[in-house]
Amino acid sequence: MSRPATIGVALAVLAFSGCGGGRLSQEELQKEFEAIQSLAAEGALVADGVADGRTTETFVSVHAQYLSEAARQIQTDVSAASGPSEKRSVERLASLVFQDLEELHREPDDRALAARLRIRLELYAAAAEKRAR
Amino acid sequence: MRKIFQIALGILAAIGGFVDIGDLVFNIEAGAQFGYQLLWVVVVGVVGIIVYSEMCGRVAAVSKRPVFDAIRERLGFGVGLGALASSQVVNLMTLAAEVGGVALVLQLLSGLPYRALIVLGIVALAVVIWVSPFEWIERIFGYGGLALLVFAVAAIKLHPNWGDVAYGLVPHVDTPDKLVYAYFAVGLLGAAMTPYEVYFYSSGVVEEGWTPKDLGLNRANALIGYSLGGFLSFALMITAGALFLPLGIEPEFIGTVALGAQVPLGQIGLILALVGILFAVGGAAIDTCFSGAYNVAQYFGWEWGKYRRPAGAPRFTVAWVVLLVLALLVIMSGIDPVMLTEYAVIFSVVALPLTYLPVLLVANDRAYMRSHANGRLANTFGLIYLVVILVVAVSAIPLMFLTHQGQG
Numbered sequence: 001m002s003r004p005a006t007i008g009v010a011l012a013v014l015a016f017s018g019c020g021g022g023r024l025s026q027e028e029l030q031k032e033f034e035a036i037q038s039l040a041a042e043g044a045l046v047a048d049g050v051a052d053g054r055t056t057e058t059f060v061s062v063h064a065q066y067l068s069e070a071a072r073q074i075q076t077d078v079s080a081a082s083g084p085s086e087k088r089s090v091e092r093l094a095s096l097v098f099q100d101l102e103e104l105h106r107e108p109d110d111r112a113l114a115a116r117l118r119i120r121l122e123l124y125a126a127a128a129e130k131r132a133r
Numbered sequence: 134m135r136k137i138f139q140i141a142l143g144i145l146a147a148i149g150g151f152v153d154i155g156d157l158v159f160n161i162e163a164g165a166q167f168g169y170q171l172l173w174v175v176v177v178g179v180v181g182i183i184v185y186s187e188m189c190g191r192v193a194a195v196s197k198r199p200v201f202d203a204i205r206e207r208l209g210f211g212v213g214l215g216a217l218a219s220s221q222v223v224n225l226m227t228l229a230a231e232v233g234g235v236a237l238v239l240q241l242l243s244g245l246p247y248r249a250l251i252v253l254g255i256v257a258l259a260v261v262i263w264v265s266p267f268e269w270i271e272r273i274f275g276y277g278g279l280a281l282l283v284f285a286v287a288a289i290k291l292h293p294n295w296g297d298v299a300y301g302l303v304p305h306v307d308t309p310d311k312l313v314y315a316y317f318a319v320g321l322l323g324a325a326m327t328p329y330e331v332y333f334y335s336s337g338v339v340e341e342g343w344t345p346k347d348l349g350l351n352r353a354n355a356l357i358g359y360s361l362g363g364f365l366s367f368a369l370m371i372t373a374g375a376l377f378l379p380l381g382i383e384p385e386f387i388g389t390v391a392l393g394a395q396v397p398l399g400q401i402g403l404i405l406a407l408v409g410i411l412f413a414v415g416g417a418a419i420d421t422c423f424s425g426a427y428n429v430a431q432y433f434g435w436e437w438g439k440y441r442r443p444a445g446a447p448r449f450t451v452a453w454v455v456l457l458v459l460a461l462l463v464i465m466s467g468i469d470p471v472m473l474t475e476y477a478v479i480f481s482v483v484a485l486p487l488t489y490l491p492v493l494l495v496a497n498d499r500a501y502m503r504s505h506a507n508g509r510l511a512n513t514f515g516l517i518y519l520v521v522i523l524v525v526a527v528s529a530i531p532l533m534f535l536t537h538q539g540q541g
Binding site: 031034035037038041042045046048049052054055056058059061062063066067070125129 | 403
């Protein structure tokens with residue numbers, strides 16, 4: 001393959017490969033804030049069910065783990081990329097949401113803890129929503 | 134009285150069997166993103182599947198020829214082979230997604246490891262297919278899927294704005310993300326009119342030995358069963374619009390669907406939702422698996438049918454076993470079932486014209502259909518839907534890339 005063609009292919013691969021290791025645009029950061037908001041808000045709903053005794057331990061443990069893995073994935077992806085100053089906020093929020101969802105996954109029957117986690121996750125969701133605008 | 138009972142049972146099975154993983158994913162995602170704005174697309178999709186299922190059932194009952202027979206004859210061996218290959222790829226993707234969905238729901242119910250549950254799910258499906266008579270497979274999963282009616286109760290308990298819900302039945306675009314809106318409209322239509330449903334339905338008519346005397350039953354099943362099945366789609370979208378949209382939740386997991394019933398109804402809502410999803414997705418996995426085996430057997434002229442024992446249709450039996458094994462390999466690769474569902478639905482949209490055009494042609498052929506050929510009403514609807522199908526088939530893949538699978 002000729003050199004220009006190789007460069008072209010490399011650029012195309014970079015363009016389609018998302019943010020992994022590249023530079024995050026403002027728009028991509030906004031999407032990441034929206035994703036964190038979604039995970040935090042959903043986590044708050046799950047925690048709310050635990051706090052009120054209206055769900056099952058198995059469901060909470062399994063679903064919270066899926067949510068926490070998604071939050072950790074955002075943190076990992078954003079950490080690997082460069083970008084505007086808000087990048088740090090995304091990383092920080094994703095990390096906080098991940099930690100709380102992990103707690104929910106590990107202690108799916110602790111109603112008092114769930115009540116605290118619900119409040120915190122709601123706050124994170126609100127913070128992420130504000131940043132996403 | 135017996136006839137009415139038979140019709141009622143068939144309709145109940147059709148309601149519970151209408152929703153599959155594609156309907157779950159697209160209805161919940163569309164509701165979470167656009168509220169009730171896309172309810173009208175569900176109506177369009179449900180009318181489409183009623184029109185073509187009725188046609189397929191009629192063709193099969195009168196001529197004893199299911200859809201893929203017609204495809205091979207009308208499109209010729211070469212083009213028919215293309216249709217077979219594309220339908221098998223879509224069938225396999227859908228089957229793998231359904232199997233992944235079964236494993237995810239089992240995990241949410243049991244807490245056991247996902248991969249072990251994939252294997253368990255495949256083995257359970259194979260055993261059910263092997264030992265159960267055709268009508269029992271259809272009915273067991275259809276009745277179990279009725280647990281999804283919990284979403285109708287959930288939707289009411291969430292107190293949606295019913296004026297907005299009613300306005301959602303009127304086509305309108307109230308969003309700056311017009312391409313994403315179009316992507317979800319295409320996906321919802323594809324999920325409602327997915328080709329495996331008509332392959333399965335028409336082959337089922339032959340399996341159950343329907344004759345022209347059963348055309349009333351065929352019409353009632355298609356009309357009432359699918360209409361009420363569409364009601365479940367409404368319930369899912371309204372639930373997502375009332376609960377997830379205001380909170381900015383973008384559903385990415387099967388568990389999120391169940392959460393839609395847990396929040397308003399508590400533990401009982403959660404369990405009914407999970408059981409309903411399990412039966413709906415498990416039933417769809419069997420339908421898809423059979424559809425794939427029916428297609429290949431009908432195309433190559435092999436003996437086929439569940440009503441024959443495995444020894445009576447060995448190549449058909451091998452075909453569904455191979456499909457299950459391939460689905461196992463695909464989903465064990467670690468691919469996300471929800472993402473795979475989206476690809477399967479969008480690719481199935483591309484294959485829609487190859488499925489529905491031959492059906493329309495055969496349903497009009499008086500040599501086959503005699504006095505049961507399409508009337509003016511069936512042809513008008515059939516032609517309108519063919520145009521709709523062609524438009525969405527051409528736009529599906531570009532929309533998927535332009536919107537990054539609906540992410541905007």
